[in-house]
Amino acid sequence: MTVKVGLLGLGTVGIGTAKILLDPAERHPLVKAVEIYRVGVRSLDKPRAIELPRDRLTTDLQAIVTDPNVDVVVELIGGLEPARSLILEAIRQGKHVVTANKAVIARYGDEIFTAANEAGVYVLLEAAVGGGIPVIQPLKQALGVNRIQAVTGIVNGTTNYILTRMQEEGGDFEAILADAQKLGYAEADPTADVDGLDAADKIAILASLAFGGRIKLEDVFCEGIRHVSASDIAYADRLGFVIKLLAIARRDTCPMSNEALEQLQLRVHPTLVPKHHPLASVNDVYNAILVEGDPIGQVMFFGPGAGEGPTASAVVSDILNIVGTLQSQSVAAASEPQNPLLACTHQHYCQVSPMADIVSRFYVRLLAKDQAGVIGRIGTCFGNHEVSIESVVQIDVHGETAEVVVVTHEVKESNFQAALAELREFANIQQVPSVLRVL
Ligand SMILES: NC(=O)C1=CN([C@@H]2O[C@H](COP(=O)(O)OP(=O)(O)OC[C@H]3O[C@@H](n4cnc5c(N)ncnc54)[C@H](OP(=O)(O)O)[C@@H]3O)[C@@H](O)[C@H]2O)C=CC1
Numbered sequence: 001m002t003v004k005v006g007l008l009g010l011g012t013v014g015i016g017t018a019k020i021l022l023d024p025a026e027r028h029p030l031v032k033a034v035e036i037y038r039v040g041v042r043s044l045d046k047p048r049a050i051e052l053p054r055d056r057l058t059t060d061l062q063a064i065v066t067d068p069n070v071d072v073v074v075e076l077i078g079g080l081e082p083a084r085s086l087i088l089e090a091i092r093q094g095k096h097v098v099t100a101n102k103a104v105i106a107r108y109g110d111e112i113f114t115a116a117n118e119a120g121v122y123v124l125l126e127a128a129v130g131g132g133i134p135v136i137q138p139l140k141q142a143l144g145v146n147r148i149q150a151v152t153g154i155v156n157g158t159t160n161y162i163l164t165r166m167q168e169e170g171g172d173f174e175a176i177l178a179d180a181q182k183l184g185y186a187e188a189d190p191t192a193d194v195d196g197l198d199a200a201d202k203i204a205i206l207a208s209l210a211f212g213g214r215i216k217l218e219d220v221f222c223e224g225i226r227h228v229s230a231s232d233i234a235y236a237d238r239l240g241f242v243i244k245l246l247a248i249a250r251r252d253t254c255p256m257s258n259e260a261l262e263q264l265q266l267r268v269h270p271t272l273v274p275k276h277h278p279l280a281s282v283n284d285v286y287n288a289i290l291v292e293g294d295p296i297g298q299v300m301f302f303g304p305g306a307g308e309g310p311t312a313s314a315v316v317s318d319i320l321n322i323v324g325t326l327q328s329q330s331v332a333a334a335s336e337p338q339n340p341l342l343a344c345t346h347q348h349y350c351q352v353s354p355m356a357d358i359v360s361r362f363y364v365r366l367l368a369k370d371q372a373g374v375i376g377r378i379g380t381c382f383g384n385h386e387v388s389i390e391s392v393v394q395i396d397v398h399g400e401t402a403e404v405v406v407v408t409h410e411v412k413e414s415n416f417q418a419a420l421a422e423l424r425e426f427a428n429i430q431q432v433p434s435v436l437r438v439l
């Protein structure tokens with residue numbers, strides 16, 4: 001039985017996907033069962049790094065998703081529209097869907113999976129998070145019996161590349177971003193990556209799978225890396241940390257009993273990560289996702305989070321899952337129920353803790369007048385709001401200004417922010433250039 005694929009998009013990931021499907025030797029035998037039946041693009045005249053019969057290409061993507069011969073629609077055009085409408089139309093037509101589009105799933109996952117379940121089709125998205133790293137399927141299947149406590153990831157390669165270079169070269173954000181753009185590591189419009197939006201989409205998807213409930217994207221706290229400076233990276237290094245953009249989904253615990261609550265923490269922000277932590281050594285464009293669960297403990301998935309070949313590897317593995325299912329169904333009864341290990345099974349929304357309630361450690365860099373009593377006053381200010389200080393170091397003095405770095409013990413965010421507000425009122429505090437969270 002041949003399964004006919006309608007490929008929407010023949011850009012970076014589309015080309016990679018076609019390359020694998022057209023070269024099945026030494027891969028899983030099911031690759032041979034897949035036919036690239038139609039390919040939808042924006043421009044028919046664009047030169048492509050792949051040979052396909054000209055009549056397979058069309059600019060009419062609607063015709064592909066409504067073509068009765070197409071079994072699986074593979075959406076690789078990206079963006080919100082027309083991607084969302086094409087996916088929904090494919091589902092209405094009874095077609096299975098594979099997508100790499102985290103933006104559309106994080107915003108319209110509810111609508112898409114509800115429609116897919118009603119139509120009895122699958123929507124698979126391994127490539128949408130961590131590119132080639134298998135993480136969606138493991139969360140659904142191999143780790144599915146675990147009670148997940150936390151998912152912590154470096155899920156954006158662009159920001160990891162920039163932060164790694166800042167760490168290695170001591171350069172400032174803007175200069176390294178400009179160079180990363182020149183070298184093709186960062187996009188001309190870097191907003192989605194550097195402001196943490198891409199990572200927020202990805203952690204919303206991972207949290208939904210790990211904690212078995214839908215996530216509203218607006219519940220994910222999101223802070224990017226534009227304000228991370230070379231000084232912070234250098235001070236963090238002296239204190240035994242590296243700075244990473246982390247995407248965190250964690251089951252909250254009750255402060256009194258340490259028991260798990262039905263609330264989740266969902267946040268993306270630059271974070272001081274202890275150098276001995278497994279995520280600290282994930283550098284350059286690499287991604288890694290650390291999953292903590294009961295009874296498995298810690299498992300870390302590491303690898304290439306983007307790129308033609310790695311991302312296509314994830315896309316084709318999803319296609320094969322569907323092909324395998326279709327082949328086994330063709331010999332079983334018609335109108336099979338959906339395989340719950342492939343389908344989306346959750347209906348409710350997760351409760352997400354407000355940021356003000358979240359407990360974490362903080363790193364603060366202050367510029368203060370170099371006068372007697374300043375450090376004591378900083379300590380009193382924090383103490384007034386039950387913020388306990390782990391370390392306070394006066395690192396540099398420039399003229400009359402001292403640079404002071406404080407690392408706190410774990411504290412509720414609202415207490416910390418209240419202490420900071422009081423501190424900013426203190427005449428001898430000239431500036432608070434950085435506040436970062438510590439893992
Ligand atoms: N690139 C990567 O490393 C990764 C990408 N992804 C995701 O994969 C998806 C695809 O990304 P990528 O391959 O990089 O994107 P590209 O921009 O390289 O390719 C997009 C393709 O879609 C076609 N296309 C876009 N809009 C339309 C439209 N309105 N009508 C017809 N065709 C259209 C383009 O046609 P034409 O060629 O004619 O312009 C092009 O072939 C995105 O959702 C992205 O987030 C996920 C992980 C990593």
Ligand SMILES: N[C@@H](CC=O)C(=O)O
Pocket residue numbers: 128131155156157158159193198305306
């Ligand atoms: N822009 C993303 C790649 C695709 O998901 C990144 O930098 O990681």
Ligand code: NA
Pocket residue numbers: 126127128129130131132133134135136314
């Ligand atoms: Na993946």
